[in-house]
Amino acid sequence: MAKLSVVIPAVDVMVNGQAYRKVDRKAQAGDIVKALSRSFDVDTGAFYAVEVDASRGVFYRDNVGSRRFRLERTDLHEVYAPVAAAPSETITYENAQYRKVDRPAREGDVVMITEPDDAEYTADEGVSLNQPYLVMRLDSADDPQIMNARGKEYDTAGDVFDVYEKVTRPSVEYREVKRYANVGDTIKMVEDADAGGWLAGDTFIVTSVASDKAVHFTDNDGDGRRRSGTDDYVVLEPIVATTPTYVEVKRKASVGERIKIVAAENAHGKYANGDELTVASDDHLWGEAVRVNEFYQPVLYDREYVVLEPVPAQAIAKPKRYAVGDFVKVTGNSVTHDYAEGSVVKITETKDNARHGGQQFHAETADGERGNWLVTNDVEPATKAEFLAAKAQTQRKPAEPAFSVGDTVKLTVADGGRPCYGWGRVSNGDIGKVAYVSSDSISVDFPKQRGWNAKPEELTKVDPRDAFAEGDKVRLISGGNTSGLHDYETGDVYTVLAPKSPVGNGKVKITGGGQPTGYATPDQLVKLTAEEVAAIQKEAQEAVKWVAIGRKVGEFKRGDIVSFTRTDGDKGVGTVEDGGSFDSAIGVRIGAKPYDGEKYRGVYFDEGDTATLIVPVEQRFDTAA
Template sequence: MAALKGVKTLDMVGGEITKVSYEGAEYERVVGDAKIGDIIRLTEEARHDVTPGGFYTVRGVRGARVQITDDVNEPHHWDEDYYDLFRKKHRRLKVGDYAKVVEGSDLDEADAGDIVKIIHDDYDRVPFKCDVIKGRRDADYIWAEESDLVLATEAEVAEAKAPKFSVGDYAKVVGDTYHSDIVEGAIVKITDLADGEGDLRFELVGDDDYDYAKPSSLEKVSAEEAKWAKIGRKVDEYKVGDIVAYDDPQWFENKGIGEVTEATDEDNYAGVVATDNGGRRVKYYLLPEKLTLITPVEVRFDRS
């Protein structure tokens, strides 16, 4: 894991950083042995696969020696001469907070890493009633002590609230992708479930291009949206020259085939010329539910 991004300096004394914020939590500079979950700021003298002056999460501790994951995703150990130590400032969790079940919790109803939302606090020995957002008891609730939980990060909450996908589902890209080849707004099809990094593999609808992304970067869409996306359109977006089947007994008094002569307007109507039951060529403005796209104008053989 590379140096942490988004760490903001909140306070300095004598040119030394004493307080920072990261993912919504405040961290204060402390003296003493590190703990797993603390963050360190490496000195400018730190080298070899790290960012001098960068912040890193403590992954392991042996006395004053800490382990981090460096910029090439390898474990790296540092003595206290090469870092300043910062620890998350404690605050009591409150109703509305999202929290994570900690390692070593005595909860029978939840596992370490489960994400919950605190919905009630009665200030008793087991004060927090929590909705389970992601975990063994999804959509259920549990009661937890303060020592069972820590404040969840924004990334953890986003991942927990991300939609659950299956192979064959369609989605819209709404965030970052691994290769950045497929842009936001594109419609894709899920082709493989989460890998070791938690990324889904997907292909661009109507193309062979593929990429990977976290579920939080995708938004489920319907098969209907995907079908229209294959021709580069929104659902029920008709263009001049499209051939459509119409079903409007109120006006045409029959079913048949017509041609769009005015594209879908801001009121969601399309102008269609078709033959009524008397053989007359008539133009009417119809809502999309009266139409079925037969041939998009882009692929009509009678058009150059």
């Protein structure tokens, strides 16, 4: 049974402790709907939970679990949306903790939309309010791009949302100390920066210290910053672990020794593999078994554990010390460095740093760049051969061309200048698409001239939507009746409402289809030329004439007077003897009446012949009524 048990107070509907409120919009996942009329397995006045199908959209399950779609019928359903509680400061997403922050979203953050720019569009795209979504990337306008329930990208432009950043648990525990920082220390900011660059709680590595003890570091925006005194930060000093290091030994344990469970078999819910326990006594009654301090029953068989033997401090290997000229592979990023993890680099400068494995150092990357400070804990030894291989790979990588096939470009010749290859039929400011790229010239398809050649310096990349303007006539060349284009047919002509609608996920907003608005990507549209628009208008005017006499366009009847031109050069004026349409052919007798005259001509429209209606038979005065 899918019907919900609800409690209805004065205003809201309560379901399992969650309040829902009636809303005037389409249903979306997470809502509930109230059935307004009875049908098979659906009760009038009952509430049902809304789910989403990736291909068919939203639905609910009736009393027997069958899916019910058609939730857009407001005469059949009322929609109730969950009443959002006060935003939590922390949330859990994909088994990770996130905390709410007051800053623009970044890649890897989680956002929760609280107020959509267009609620209907957001619901249609399968995006729910007050639900966490991972930021996949930021677009050119720094708007977060998230993934909707259908696995497609959704643009949050215009939406109001809360931002949450991942809370990372450091592998090393630190204590906060109020003192002057030294080079290599990690400092934690205690207040937000007045001019941006960090928030309270952000951490940075000190790169240098001035004579007045002012510290220098690089902020979140990549800018070098200086801070005097200790009012703005505290120093994070790692807490040195006192837990001894152990090795695992397979033998009989003695009283007081630590053991680790590796093959639990008699646990009864008291212990599991990986647990560490302390031996309390040897159990002679059970034979090869021990009892532990943590519980009396059950006993632990000797085959279930290994003994943890402490390793003397002098036996613990010290970390390797690196020298200038050594090669290392970057394996981590505990100090917010700017080297790519997995890359091999060459050390160019070293300093002692006891808090991060013993050393910190600058290094040269395979492409010759020098980064900021690395530390011992974030690297492992590498070889010169690995570095040279990476360097050779970098040198083989071709430089990216300034323009690529498919780019949208604008002709931007300096005032008073002239294109290298002449103007042709284009004008300064025209927008087209790159068709071919060579070493010193670009071929562009402009609306007025295809294959127009230009020098790279004469072109500027622009947003593909800049090729359109409000009121333009466009033909939809792909994507008809897909998401955002329902009731818009591929091949039909529509009108641009807004080339850069903030709701359209980087798309062009159009109108003229079965729905009031549609959203198409620029590559799904072709802008019509003035000649094409004029031809369409002429066809529309021609259609009005045919409708006025009660006929379909191109419908000829016996007795019509027409002029005709055939592909063999024969032409004339006559009377239709055999009716037809533009889809087939007509027979014309040269004369005023059918069967009156010697010349009969077949006019075959599918072979290129043409005919023009002069007088329809219904309007002729020379024929009997």
